[in-house]
Amino acid sequence: MSFIRPMVPGDLLKISSTNLDHLTETYNIGFYLEYLTKWPDLCKVIEGHDGQIEGYILGKVESSPYPVPLYPYHPDTNPDPHYLPWHGHITALTVAPSARRLGHATRLSAALEQGADAQKGWFVDLYVRASNEIAKELYRKMGYSVYRRVLDYYNDGEDAFDMRKSLSRDVGGKHVRENGENFHVRPEDVW
Known part of the structure; x- marks a missing residue:
């Protein structure tokens, strides 16, 4: 049986087996440590019964760095379509090839979503x-x-x-849309 626990610095020496997929981004140790120091409650590992790391998630809560156009923020009165209100972000989510299709990614994501919801985020997003x-x-x-x-x-x-998923604060799903595949932006438009 596997269980989720907070990531600790020592785990960084054990996660290389989870990064064997060609689609998995691998970062330098400083990047992981920055997340562990700034958002420790949103960085989790899933550990197997044998003590091996079977997967991990790195996340954060943030908003756009520039001032809110109108305060307090509300999606109906925000004039800037690129402004990102307080939200959770999945930076990295990976599961070791040997532990896939066991629900680990879903469990890790749910843990991050709960943390972002507790911090009053509007949604959780990720890039794929x-x-x-x-x-x-x-x-x-x-x-x-x-x-x-x-x-x-x-x-x-x-x-x-x-990709986005509304949290409990986003009543009415104002931060998600249908047919988003057809809404194109440039990298400089996103923060």
Whole structure:
């Protein structure tokens, strides 16, 4: 039986086996440590009965760095379509190849969503490669939908889908949209 627990710095020496997929982004140790120091409650691992790390999630809560156009923020009165209110973000979610299809990604995402909801986020978002059909389907099953397509987002020129899931604060789902695949933006339009 596997269980979710907070990520600790020592886990960074044990997660390489989870990053074996060619679609998994691997970061430098400083990047992981920054997340652990700034958002420790949104960084989790799933550990197997043998003590091996079977997956992890890195997340944060944030908003656009520039001032809210109108205060207090409300989606109906926000004049800037690119402004991001307080929300959770999944930066990295990966499961070791040997532990896939066990529900680990869903459990890790749910843990992050609960943390972002407790911090009064409006939604949780993530970016996924437009070609990554497996990940897109997984996120759709977890309740995420495409909000917009970010053209040329990745260094290799591939587009990304900005996928979102409303949290309890987003009554009426004002931060999600249907047919987001057809709403195109440039990387400089997103924060």
